[in-house]
Amino acid sequence: MEYPNYAPGALRFFDAPAQQRTIAESHVQPNVINGAAYRLNLIGCGMIGREHMRVATLLGKAVVNGVFDTSVESLEIASKDFSSYANTELVIYGSLEEACFDESVDALLICTPNFTHFEILQTAIKSGKALFLEKPMATDLFEAATVVALAQKYSNCIQLGMQYRYKSQYSEAFHLIKSMQVLGDVKTISMSEYRPPFLDKVNQWNKFNEKSGGTLVEKCCHYFDLINMMAQARPVRVFASGGQAVNFKDFSYQGKASDIDDNAFVIIEYDNGIRANFTLNMFCPELYEELIVVGSSGRITASEKSSFVDGRVSKATLVLENDAEAGEQIFDLTYADLVERSGHHGATFFEHMALIDRLDGKLTDSATPLQGLWALIVASAAQESIVSGAPTIIDDYITDLNLEDALK
Numbered sequence: 001m002e003y004p005n006y007a008p009g010a011l012r013f014f015d016a017p018a019q020q021r022t023i024a025e026s027h028v029q030p031n032v033i034n035g036a037a038y039r040l041n042l043i044g045c046g047m048i049g050r051e052h053m054r055v056a057t058l059l060g061k062a063v064v065n066g067v068f069d070t071s072v073e074s075l076e077i078a079s080k081d082f083s084s085y086a087n088t089e090l091v092i093y094g095s096l097e098e099a100c101f102d103e104s105v106d107a108l109l110i111c112t113p114n115f116t117h118f119e120i121l122q123t124a125i126k127s128g129k130a131l132f133l134e135k136p137m138a139t140d141l142f143e144a145a146t147v148v149a150l151a152q153k154y155s156n157c158i159q160l161g162m163q164y165r166y167k168s169q170y171s172e173a174f175h176l177i178k179s180m181q182v183l184g185d186v187k188t189i190s191m192s193e194y195r196p197p198f199l200d201k202v203n204q205w206n207k208f209n210e211k212s213g214g215t216l217v218e219k220c221c222h223y224f225d226l227i228n229m230m231a232q233a234r235p236v237r238v239f240a241s242g243g244q245a246v247n248f249k250d251f252s253y254q255g256k257a258s259d260i261d262d263n264a265f266v267i268i269e270y271d272n273g274i275r276a277n278f279t280l281n282m283f284c285p286e287l288y289e290e291l292i293v294v295g296s297s298g299r300i301t302a303s304e305k306s307s308f309v310d311g312r313v314s315k316a317t318l319v320l321e322n323d324a325e326a327g328e329q330i331f332d333l334t335y336a337d338l339v340e341r342s343g344h345h346g347a348t349f350f351e352h353m354a355l356i357d358r359l360d361g362k363l364t365d366s367a368t369p370l371q372g373l374w375a376l377i378v379a380s381a382a383q384e385s386i387v388s389g390a391p392t393i394i395d396d397y398i399t400d401l402n403l404e405d406a407l408k
């Protein structure tokens with residue numbers, strides 16, 4: 001089978017499907033701030049907050065108006081960084097309330113550590129503004145379910161920061177499998193992430209289960225979101241094994257020893273018969289992610305090789321096997337360089353395009369709080385299974401935690 005000849009707009013962000021390396025000029029308007037329609041405030045300007053500031057400015061469709069952060073050092077770093085590429089003033093707010101209730105601002109991006117999301121959201125939601133909430137939406141399922149309930153009553157949008165949906169290789173795999181049906185019926189889904197250990201964070205919140213929600217919640221909610229979307233069904237049973245084999249075994253902060261897992265194997269069964277697995281290993285020198293989906297008539301392997309080392313190029317590839325005569329068809333899906341380098345291999349850029357679409361009142365494919373909750377249910381059920389040594393039965397788990405109402 002030939003690589004599909006997409007109708008214009010089928011993949012809205014790729015203009016040249018044969019090469020997949022270009023992006024329309026109209027998508028990137030570096031620093032065209034005067035024409036920007038929206039103003040954004042950031043709550044938290046650590047690593048990902050600064051990435052959002054850079055990407056929003058690169059996209060040029062919204063102005064980064066201001067930031068609130070409890071760390072003077074983070075504010076200094078973010079202000080310096082911002083002044084190196086933007087030509088507007090950055091407002092530094094003295095309180096969360098001032099940042100949330102500034103009437104000149106259209107949207108609030110909550111980019112603080114996981115354990116603060118729920119509390120900050122309680123204030124942010126009173127603003128009535130569009131909200132962007134970084135993943136994971138909360139550190140426990142009760143809080144996540146409460147966010148879903150709040151979102152159902154909220155008159156504006158709440159977009160979750162599940163930007164792996166916008167990685168080129170997954171986005172393309174979804175298009176081929178769901179829209180083009182190139183694999184027939186999906187039967188198995190295998191996802192894996194091999195990567196170096198967690199990076200340093202402000203006050204090292206990501207080294208502790210209590211603050212992050214646990215490794216499978218903190219990091220891997222991205223992958224459970226992708227697997228859930230690919231399965232398009234309700235998870236029934238989750239079985240997992242994992243632990244802390246290498247990383248941060250001698251690490252402590254403020255007298256507390258790190259307790260986060262650095263490797264896991266997770267198996268998920270869905271009510272439509274699809275089986276999925278997820279492999280995590282966080283003590284590798286370089287980053288490698290892979291999604292293998294096998295259907296009744298073919299296989300797709302979508303992968304990304306990248307590095308935390310500056311200057312090492314990343315590469316996104318998709319391999320399609322669904323025609324014995326054609327054999328393996330290999331496609332380089334690496335985004336255009338400008339976009340690729342802007343953060344998370346271009347995924348953040350398209351996440352911001354979706355945010356602008358939301359602000360324009362359009363429907364988008366960004367993650368909803370309900371989808372975020374389902375990703376967390378699988379992640380938490382896997383963590384529960386690691387502790388209990390038995391499979392977690394999702395219906396029982398949901399009943400025990402009183403989550404039914406949030407899932408209606």
Ligand SMILES: NC(=O)c1ccc[n+]([C@@H]2O[C@H](COP(=O)([O-])OP(=O)(O)OC[C@H]3O[C@@H](n4cnc5c(N)ncnc54)[C@H](O)[C@@H]3O)[C@@H](O)[C@H]2O)c1
Pocket residue numbers: 043044045046047048049068069070071074111112113114116134135136161162163201202203218344
């Ligand atoms: N979508 C993704 O791929 C992705 C990638 C990285 C991080 N994240 C998420 O983004 C969030 C932030 O991660 P990070 O890597 O930027 O962490 P970080 O530690 O680098 O930055 C967090 C910032 O929030 C500030 N902060 C802490 N408590 C605050 C409060 N109550 N009010 C205001 N500011 C506060 C800190 O001072 C710090 O500057 C986390 O939820 C993380 O899981 C998502």
